[in-house]
Amino acid sequence: MDQFIELLSQINTFELIRVIFWGLAGAVSFYFSIGNARVWTSISIGFFLIFLGQAYAINPWIHYYKLSAFHNIVGTVAIVVITHGFLEYYVFCRTFEISGKKVAVYLFSLLILVAGGIFLFINPTPSPNTIRNFKIVENAIWVFLSIMNLELVRKIYVAIKDSPISKGFIAFGIVFFLIFLWRGSELYLQIFQWDKDWQDIIAVMTDEVSDIDSFADRVQLSTLVNKYAGFLSSLSVGGTFIYIYRLLK
Amino acid sequence: MFLLPKGNPLFENLAVGMLKLPEVMSKLSTGGFTGYASFVFQASTVILVFEAGKLVSVLHEEKNGNRQTGFEALSALSYLMVGTSGGILNVYKLSKDLTMCIHALLQGEILYKAQELRLIDIKALLEKVSSERMNGCLRIYTDERSAMIFYKDGAPLGFFHDGSQDIETSSTESQKIAGLPGAKIDLFSTQGVEHLMSLDLQEVVNIQNIWETAVAHQQAEINKLNAAREERERKSIASKLAELEEQVKTIVVESVGKVGRGIVDKELTDQGGNTCLLDENNVVKFLAGIERSAKLLISATSLKAMMEQLSKTITAAKSEL
Numbered sequence A: 001m002d003q004f005i006e007l008l009s010q011i012n013t014f015e016l017i018r019v020i021f022w023g024l025a026g027a028v029s030f031y032f033s034i035g036n037a038r039v040w041t042s043i044s045i046g047f048f049l050i051f052l053g054q055a056y057a058i059n060p061w062i063h064y065y066k067l068s069a070f071h072n073i074v075g076t077v078a079i080v081v082i083t084h085g086f087l088e089y090y091v092f093c094r095t096f097e098i099s100g101k102k103v104a105v106y107l108f109s110l111l112i113l114v115a116g117g118i119f120l121f122i123n124p125t126p127s128p129n130t131i132r133n134f135k136i137v138e139n140a141i142w143v144f145l146s147i148m149n150l151e152l153v154r155k156i157y158v159a160i161k162d163s164p165i166s167k168g169f170i171a172f173g174i175v176f177f178l179i180f181l182w183r184g185s186e187l188y189l190q191i192f193q194w195d196k197d198w199q200d201i202i203a204v205m206t207d208e209v210s211d212i213d214s215f216a217d218r219v220q221l222s223t224l225v226n227k228y229a230g231f232l233s234s235l236s237v238g239g240t241f242i243y244i245y246r247l248l249k
Numbered sequence B: 001m002f003l004l005p006k007g008n009p010l011f012e013n014l015a016v017g018m019l020k021l022p023e024v025m026s027k028l029s030t031g032g033f034t035g036y037a038s039f040v041f042q043a044s045t046v047i048l049v050f051e052a053g054k055l056v057s058v059l060h061e062e063k064n065g066n067r068q069t070g071f072e073a074l075s076a077l078s079y080l081m082v083g084t085s086g087g088i089l090n091v092y093k094l095s096k097d098l099t100m101c102i103h104a105l106l107q108g109e110i111l112y113k114a115q116e117l118r119l120i121d122i123k124a125l126l127e128k129v130s131s132e133r134m135n136g137c138l139r140i141y142t143d144e145r146s147a148m149i150f151y152k153d154g155a156p157l158g159f160f161h162d163g164s165q166d167i168e169t170s171s172t173e174s175q176k177i178a179g180l181p182g183a184k185i186d187l188f189s190t191q192g193v194e195h196l197m198s199l200d201l202q203e204v205v206n207i208q209n210i211w212e213t214a215v216a217h218q219q220a221e222i223n224k225l226n227a228a229r230e231e232r233e234r235k236s237i238a239s240k241l242a243e244l245e246e247q248v249k250t251i252v253v254e255s256v257g258k259v260g261r262g263i264v265d266k267e268l269t270d271q272g273g274n275t276c277l278l279d280e281n282n283v284v285k286f287l288a289g290i291e292r293s294a295k296l297l298i299s300a301t302s303l304k305a306m307m308e309q310l311s312k313t314i315t316a317a318k319s320e321l
Helices: A002-010 A013-034 A038-058 A065-095 A102-122 A128-160 A166-191 A196-205 A212-248 B021-030 B070-083 B096-107 B122-131 B172-178 B193-197 B207-256 B259-270 B274-278 B280-294 B300-320
Strands: B008-015 B035-040 B044-051 B054-062 B067-069 B088-093 B109-116 B135-141 B146-152 B155-161 B184-190
Touching: A013 A038, A013 A212, A038 A065, A038 A102, A038 A212, A065 A102, A065 A128, A128 A166, A128 A196, A166 A212, B021 B044, B021 B054, B021 B070, B021 B207, B035 B070, B035 B096, B044 B070, B044 B096, B054 B070, B054 B096, B067 B070, B070 B207, B096 B135, B096 B146, B096 B155, B096 B184, B122 B135, B122 B184, B135 B172, B146 B172, B155 B172, B207 B259, B207 B274, B207 B280, B207 B300, B259 B274, B259 B280, B274 B280, B274 B300, B280 B300
Parallel strands: none
Antiparallel strands: B008 B088, B035 B044, B035 B088, B044 B054, B054 B067, B109 B184, B135 B146, B135 B184, B146 B155
């Protein structure tokens, strides 16, 4: 408990609020998945997994590198499951086919997470640099799949635009745009090694000199975008699910 | 149609609908029947004359006066028997001589036809009948009355007139009719009984084949009518189903939007087309499919209202089909 309180005192208040909002969004989306069709299960489970991925900020055992890497794996699985859900919804809009069982989505997600856990368990403890690599891979996948989901959401909206739920997909469009900014800005910093992790690594482990000061404005802007887009995306996810819940009630 | 003497009735008013011509013929032939069988239908009558089980003449006469004999008459009888249900059969046993006269009346050589009595010497004619030892029938008639005199070897066998049931020995009625203004005569002659015995239409005509052809033709007609009726019904049902399908689409589109049309099409295709709306089980499956898809697009409240409306519409339409 003391360890947890100490951790809380260390983390940024803004980051804490963001995690709380992701927690709320995750709770709403998970609740939403319970009584709904399979396609919604994939989407809502995915958003719930984002919360688990983001919960590293309040994890008292985060100093265990394997656990830290696992958060990144959960985050990656999250966007994969979300994309799968939107893809199924798009297929439904084009073919009106609904197949498969909800339990398969739960089991598949669990299986991937277990596989990720096993992968970490059987491999050496990741170094801070490896953890950063995990983050880069996670962000790259998020950026790529956010763009893909934006296109899917657009196509779904076009297909069902006179349906009551169509406005919900506009909300999802906003969600993915914010997520794209959130993850894209972080990936941008990582690609050019202006991220905090890299600065910490080179400060401790190498004699390498960063060019971060030469691009302070860009770094500051990207950091700001990352901070607020991340926060807003958690808000938008929660709001979107509440909105869709009301539409489908 | 001729009025014929009834002689000894074997069967009267037998429903023709239950009979088969080959069986009737076989029964009358094997029994060595002498006399005639009359098949009376609404628009025509067919007379079969038998002499000791042999079919010596057949006459088919329609109400409008058209006549057919032999094969054509048998064929017509077959078609009438398989095609109508209202005919009756009467079978009358007669003496060989009288049967011969009936044959003469139906198919004998016509010596006089519609000859006005006042224009001929009836006495001389009767003498000729007697002297030439004619076998046959002299028919005397006006527009209202009719009488027949049957001859064998030139001697009268008996007298028959409308209103009587059988052969009479008195010529009074015949003389009365002959005395009426405008009276006419027909004179039919035939060869003797021995000659008739050498005839048997059943030997030259395959009644079984005629019957089977008539039955097959009738069946084909029935099948054709049934097919036409089924086609009409199918078209009518198809049109009503198309109408119902459109109603269903309208309801779904109103609730879920344009995409609803595709949902209905898909679910109907899955259930084998809009005919599935006629089957209770398929309707349940169809509605379940619609509900499953619509659940992704509309609220639970709207879904419930839409499903109720769909059920009502389909039930109402089914009751009309």
